[in-house]
Amino acid sequence: MQNKGIRIEGLTKRYGKGDTAVDALKGVDMQVAPGEVVGLIGPSGSGKSTLLKCLGAVIEPTAGRMILGDEVIYDNGWKVRDLRALRRDKIGFVFQAPYLIPFLDVTDNVALLPMLAGKPNTEARKQALDLLQALDVLHRARAMPSQLSGGEQQRVAIARGLVNHPPVILADEPTAPLDSERALAVIKILNDMARKFETAIIVVTHDEKIIPTFKRIYHIRDGITYEEAGDGVDLR
Amino acid sequence: MKLLPIKGRTLALLAVVVPLLILFIYVALRSGPLAPVQVTIKTVENRPLSPALFGIGTIETRYRYKIGPTIPGRLMHVGVQVGDLVKAGALLGEMDPVDLDAKIAAQDAALKRAQAQLREAQARQAYAQSQAIRYQKLLTAHTTSEELVTTKKHELAIAEAQLSVSREEIVRLAAERDAMLAQRDNLRLVAPADGLVALRSADPGTTVVAGQTVVELIDTGTFWVNVRFNQTHTYGLKAGLPAQIILRSHADQPYEGEVLRIEPIADQVTEETLAKITFTQIPKPLPSLGELAEVTVNLPALPSSPTIPNAAIKRIDGHLGVWKVVDGDLKFTPVTLGVASLDGYVQIQEGIDPGDQIVVYSAKTLTKRSRITAVDRLLGLKT
């Protein structure tokens, strides 16, 4: 698979019809290369969530193109039949709250995705444990989510997002509940992982602490994105 | 990572599920058709049996005198009350004679008249005889005629005939008077034997018909129990067997008695055999006639033989038998029953031997495939 990150061209989304129609996205262009972490910043109501949902293949855009890796997934209509499999295999999600499955332990929370994809349990667990090791939470592999600290939970959530090696990860306010030290640690992990797994990561945030860490930032306002260069502060 | 190590949660799950399952299996096996049937088992043993018969009867007396007039009439007086003890010949009461006394008086007068007539006839005969003798002497002296003598002899014969008529008339009248007196006597109600007045069913002034009972006497010396026995058991019942009599009025005190006789005719309606049981000693105070009595007649003891409780006997497919336990399995064995005793034991003539194990009580109807558990006492029995 030739990984080309994610590219969006002229994506629009219109809610409603006729006179009451509202355009949430008015032709968004965006491109994130593999291994790159970009920030997506915008005030409430700017169309940030709508864009995220469109990227996550949860809602259908009205028009435009989306290319994930080397596959056109949307071109004025879905080009992929099984959106669930798409989400499972090609898109990683990291949320504001970790949203771990409370009745599964850490390993199985992470291993669930490969298992859903049909991998044998042992292989899926192995994959998960590798990732947990990479994220330095291997010692909590047998714990239940409720027994973890906020940072640990978020790292497990990142592990879950990464476990199927998707070309893109969508992170929705991943640092919101964390203090600045932990928030920066999470961003560092995302950066490390992006490099390590050649993943394009889009971080939706308005967390002032982490904005300086991005090399590239997309601002979104009234459904239109504006690209600008970030400070790209070195986290080391 | 191969196997999950057993964790606390798994243990907790097991701790809930395992006891629940064990209880479930226990419940499924211990109740319902899969559960074994509780039974009590007894070893058959030889023992002597004292069979007995049980019957119900009423107190009666052998003799009961129902006294009443032989002719219809009105009762003049009754001299006794219920409960009086009377001697033989005692006057119990009397009927109103109506005109009988007057008739007797008339008869007396007629008798006197007849006696006067007799005297007259005797006088005539005496005169006729003397005349006949005198004329006979005169004839011998040839002072009278042969004809006259014949006339006098004839007159004597007539006088003698009239005399015998008068005599017979007196006999007739006397007999008639005797008859009236006897009738008069018959109006008196007299006790035929010693006894107790048990009933006084009419009072003076009552008109009674011939044969109606006015006073009833019972013979207190001959109380007995007229007892009814179920016919199925009466084999072996015979006169002379000892019996125990329990009167209803005092159930705690049994009386000794003896079978006097078995009635040759049984009661067809109640399908029972009747017998008379006499008291060895008549109870004092006297029991009421008609009082209920329970009688147990002890039959001669039988020699020792295999004996089982009657609760063990079952009828299956028309055969009487018992459930024999052989190596924990049930086997229905037909038996031939012998004599039964009143305390619930039955002799077995054929079918089982001493030492055999048989089922006496069972919580459910047994079949050949029933699983059983032997217990001393069945569960759920109230004490």
Add this chain to the structure above:
Amino acid sequence: MISLAGRDIQHALGKFVFTGFGLGLLIGVTLTMAGVYRGMVDDAKVLLDNSSADIWVVQKDTLGPYAESSSIYDDVWRSIRSIPGVARVANVTYLTMQVRQGERDVRAMVTGITAGEFGLPGWPPQLIAGRQITRGHYEAVADNASGFKIGDDIQIRRNSYKVVGITRRMVSSSGDPMVFIPLRDAQEAQFLKDNDAIWQQRRRTGENPNFNRPGVPGLLDAVIDSQSTNAYVNAVLVQVKPEHNVQTIAETIQRWKRLTVYTRSQMEEILVGKLIATSAKQIGMFLAILAIVSAAIVAFIIYTLTLGKIREIAVLKLIGTRNRTIAGLIMQQAIALGVIGFVVGKITATLWAPVFPKYVLLQPLDSIIGFIAVVVICVLASIIAIRAALKVDPAEAIGG
């Protein structure tokens, strides 16, 4: 693939077990209700079994002796006995009445049995204590349910009887315990009037000039005697020789003796079909309502459990879990809940069944049907929850 349902149950074991327990009690009530119905039918059947008769001979055109009153002369049995193929006959009387013992009285069905010969129809087929009746009078065998003990003196009408044996599960079709006494006593108990009534009857007869004629001594006594006869029984029980056809003999009796005759199956039809039909319907109605209520509660519980997991389901959907897997999660939980409920229900029903005053019969087949019904109800009930779960928008997991 791991079992999501199993993990969830493990995670919330306490909640799950408590819910299952509550549901189990409800299922227990439902099973017990079925048991009450079976018990009623069984009461009717044991009554027939215990009489061990093949044929019931009763008064012409009656449904006696259990469903209607019937009286026939007590010497009818002789003519029936002489019919070829008849093995045994026995007179029997049934009378439901209050039996007194000391201070208390018990409603019981007093049954008069022909004393003497063993194993006659009508006799209690088995005892659990004591012995069979041996005396022809004043002995009784009582059912354990009456509470009488061996050696008790019980009062039936004017006579007192000694309890010599105890039976189990010998009950009338309405569940009253049976008390067996000798036939002669039972006839008296049934047909003999009380003392006051006898006195009044005698006076009434005595005042009737037709019966108390001056010129005919003894007529009154004869009339009074004839008034106090009790030569009746309720039915004659007949056992047929094994090689003979019951139906043929029943028809013979019916035709030539001009009596009404019922065979075992006809009797069962009368008892189950007529005598307890209304009560059975009543219980059936109750059972149906209970089943509906149980189903509604199961549906409600499963729905609530699912709503509590709506966020997790959204996440699962977002990360690409198939609908099948989510439906499986809910349905497996519903079935597991049903199974726990059934197990608890079966246990509780079995444990409390003996405490009921009337017989509760839990049949294994009913339990199996109950189990299948519970599973089906759980599956159906989970459909509503599954529909709700499938409607969850995966977008809900993403912030706004």
